[in-house]
Amino acid sequence: MTVGLVSRTGEILGQARCEPLGDDHDPNVIVRHIARMVQKVLASQSVSLGAVAGVGVCSPGLLDFDKGLVKAAANLRGWRDVPLTQLMADQLGIDRSRVVLENDGNTALLAELWIGAAKGKKDVVLLTLGTGIGSGIVSGGQLVRGCNGQAGELGHSILIPEGRPNKATGVQGIWEMYASATAVVARAKEGIPADSTLHGLGPEGLGCKEVFKHAADGDTYAQGVVKETARFLAIGCINCARCLDPQLILFTGGMAEAGDQLLTQVREQFALHHWSIAPVRLEFRIADSPAHAGLLGAAYAALLAIDF
Amino acid sequence: MTVGLVSRTGEILGQARCEPLGDDHDPNVIVRHIARMVQKVLASQSVSLGAVAGVGVCSPGLLDFDKGLVKAAANLRGWRDVPLTQLMADQLGIDRSRVVLENDGNTALLAELWIGAAKGKKDVVLLTLGTGIGSGIVSGGQLVRGCNGQAGELGHSILIPEGRPNKATGVQGIWEMYASATAVVARAKEGIPADSTLHGLGPEGLGCKEVFKHAADGDTYAQGVVKETARFLAIGCINCARCLDPQLILFTGGMAEAGDQLLTQVREQFALHHWSIAPVRLEFRIADSPAHAGLLGAAYAALLAIDF
Numbered sequence: 001m002t003v004g005l006v007s008r009t010g011e012i013l014g015q016a017r018c019e020p021l022g023d024d025h026d027p028n029v030i031v032r033h034i035a036r037m038v039q040k041v042l043a044s045q046s047v048s049l050g051a052v053a054g055v056g057v058c059s060p061g062l063l064d065f066d067k068g069l070v071k072a073a074a075n076l077r078g079w080r081d082v083p084l085t086q087l088m089a090d091q092l093g094i095d096r097s098r099v100v101l102e103n104d105g106n107t108a109l110l111a112e113l114w115i116g117a118a119k120g121k122k123d124v125v126l127l128t129l130g131t132g133i134g135s136g137i138v139s140g141g142q143l144v145r146g147c148n149g150q151a152g153e154l155g156h157s158i159l160i161p162e163g164r165p166n167k168a169t170g171v172q173g174i175w176e177m178y179a180s181a182t183a184v185v186a187r188a189k190e191g192i193p194a195d196s197t198l199h200g201l202g203p204e205g206l207g208c209k210e211v212f213k214h215a216a217d218g219d220t221y222a223q224g225v226v227k228e229t230a231r232f233l234a235i236g237c238i239n240c241a242r243c244l245d246p247q248l249i250l251f252t253g254g255m256a257e258a259g260d261q262l263l264t265q266v267r268e269q270f271a272l273h274h275w276s277i278a279p280v281r282l283e284f285r286i287a288d289s290p291a292h293a294g295l296l297g298a299a300y301a302a303l304l305a306i307d308f
Numbered sequence: 309m310t311v312g313l314v315s316r317t318g319e320i321l322g323q324a325r326c327e328p329l330g331d332d333h334d335p336n337v338i339v340r341h342i343a344r345m346v347q348k349v350l351a352s353q354s355v356s357l358g359a360v361a362g363v364g365v366c367s368p369g370l371l372d373f374d375k376g377l378v379k380a381a382a383n384l385r386g387w388r389d390v391p392l393t394q395l396m397a398d399q400l401g402i403d404r405s406r407v408v409l410e411n412d413g414n415t416a417l418l419a420e421l422w423i424g425a426a427k428g429k430k431d432v433v434l435l436t437l438g439t440g441i442g443s444g445i446v447s448g449g450q451l452v453r454g455c456n457g458q459a460g461e462l463g464h465s466i467l468i469p470e471g472r473p474n475k476a477t478g479v480q481g482i483w484e485m486y487a488s489a490t491a492v493v494a495r496a497k498e499g500i501p502a503d504s505t506l507h508g509l510g511p512e513g514l515g516c517k518e519v520f521k522h523a524a525d526g527d528t529y530a531q532g533v534v535k536e537t538a539r540f541l542a543i544g545c546i547n548c549a550r551c552l553d554p555q556l557i558l559f560t561g562g563m564a565e566a567g568d569q570l571l572t573q574v575r576e577q578f579a580l581h582h583w584s585i586a587p588v589r590l591e592f593r594i595a596d597s598p599a600h601a602g603l604l605g606a607a608y609a610a611l612l613a614i615d616f
Contacts, residue, residue: 145447
């Protein structure tokens with residue numbers, strides 16, 4: 001956990017990092033701890049709580065944004081319908097209306113909208129290409145949340161009906177089984193020929209980064225894996241475009257480190273699968289991914305939600 | 309074209325239907341004609357234009373909603389960047405801010421939101437299963453338009469990469485090649501066995517309606533086609549759910565006439581492809597499709613947009 005004091009223009013004025021959680025995940029204990037850190041950061045900057053416009057809280061898990069509830073979270077044992085904004089307001093001694101809850105997918109996007117690659121844009125999709133594919137969507141300037149707060153789970157959309165099974169959900173052929181950083185490695189490992197420079201890296205040495213690097217260095221097999229990954233990514237992006245017509249799709253996460261190498265191929269594959277009567281106007285970019293994006297995004301969520 | 313006077317509660321108080329357009333598609337001629345019909349309808353109800361809160365215009369084609377432009381429309385020859393709201397305002401002698409432009413996909417959804425099956429809902433997808441698959445999306449109570457007004461083209465999302473080619477766009481495997489009413493007929497015709505009751509209907513006699521009817525009457529081949537259609541529909545709906553998390557998906561258009569027969573199978577297939585750790589909470593329904601939905605939707609668009 002990180003606590004920070006953020007200015008209205010997106011500068012982090014002061015911050016404190018929390019030691020890792022122990023075994024006690026009791027919400028009251030955790031929130032009390034956060035509140036102490038808030039006071040510490042404020043004191044270090046000689047700012048009073050009354051001068052703070054709002055408090056943004058970024059949480060993992062399934063959230064009820066309106067009620068400020070954490071309905072469930074995989075990494076927070078025992079958290080069921082935890083009234084996080086109320087607990088936080090009580091501990092800080094402020095009104096609950098000044099505390100805003102946001103999820104981690106959306107805070108990453110909010111940080112880009114505020115001070116990053118999506119600044120000033122109203123129709124944007126952010127894709128985090130890592131272990132899976134995480135996503136955040138803003139449409140017409142409004143975050144797409146859905147009726148249960150479960151919108152923007154694009155990594156779980158079905159790309160290849162009856163395709164690769166996903167063990168966690170039991171659903172076959174979902175996007176992240178083809179185009180996440182994990183999927184790149186899994187697919188690469190399936191058929192490395194003896195003449196590929198990837199051969200011999202060993203199970204530990206072969207990551208997504210290596211596949212892209214060896215492709216850039218001219219390895220034909222690695223190039224094939226990268227090209228196919230770009231194709232899978234592009235087809236999913238076509239579907240984003242048909243549904244949401246964003247002006248910008250941003251990539252972040254491990255695979256985004258490939259930068260232009262990734263973008264060039266995705267643009268090429270996108271054009272191949274694009275509705276051919278209309279020109280491609282959609283922009284693809286690597287996200288700025290500012291340090292402490294979660295902190296900045298939570299602060300921006302508060303800034304947007306609180307009338308001051 | 310239909311012109312109508314609609315009350316604030318969605319009743320059509322008076323209306324007039326226009327004779328079909330002749331060869332002259334000059335926007336000025338058409339708008340002048342519409343304006344005369346507006347005056348006629350108002351006179352028939354003894355209502356003055358001053359007493360009308362706003363004018364909603366439903367148009368096909370690619371629109372710029374903010375500027376009130378019809379950028380292009382396949383069936384309106386020569387229409388390029390036509391300032392439809394301005395022309396209408398000029399002809400009626402009212403301020404342009406009182407004229408609101410909306411597209412036909414969205415007006416169908418707006419009619420459902422106002423007085424139909426989606427009343428009071430904020431996260432809804434409407435699918436028109438006819439020649440293609442048309443769609444309208446509302447998310448968090450706001451129509452999803454996209455940056456070029458091209459959102460909600462779900463029928464053109466890619467369901468089966470490298471699948472059936474679509475001649476109009478050159479893209480392979482799009483949703484409407486599998487799950488529109490037209491696609492049901494095309495797929496059914498491809499392999500009718502001699503013992504199917506569909507055999508012998510002839511190319512003219514075999515429509516989407518017949519496939520569903522023969523399936524209901526026990527024909528195994530027709531049942532197979534219906535089941536596969538439901539599967540294709542359900543997979544596309546899974547993807548809507550992952551992206552938008554709607555509370556309701558509505559079906560309208562020719563295939564929706566199959567009613568419960570369609571819904572039951574789509575629900576079943578949806579559950580099979582659903583993220584298995586979470587229960588299905590998404591509701592599927594046949595749209596109410598009120599008469600003159602385009603008229604009602606355009607009126608509601610004006611009601612929502614104009615502050616009065």
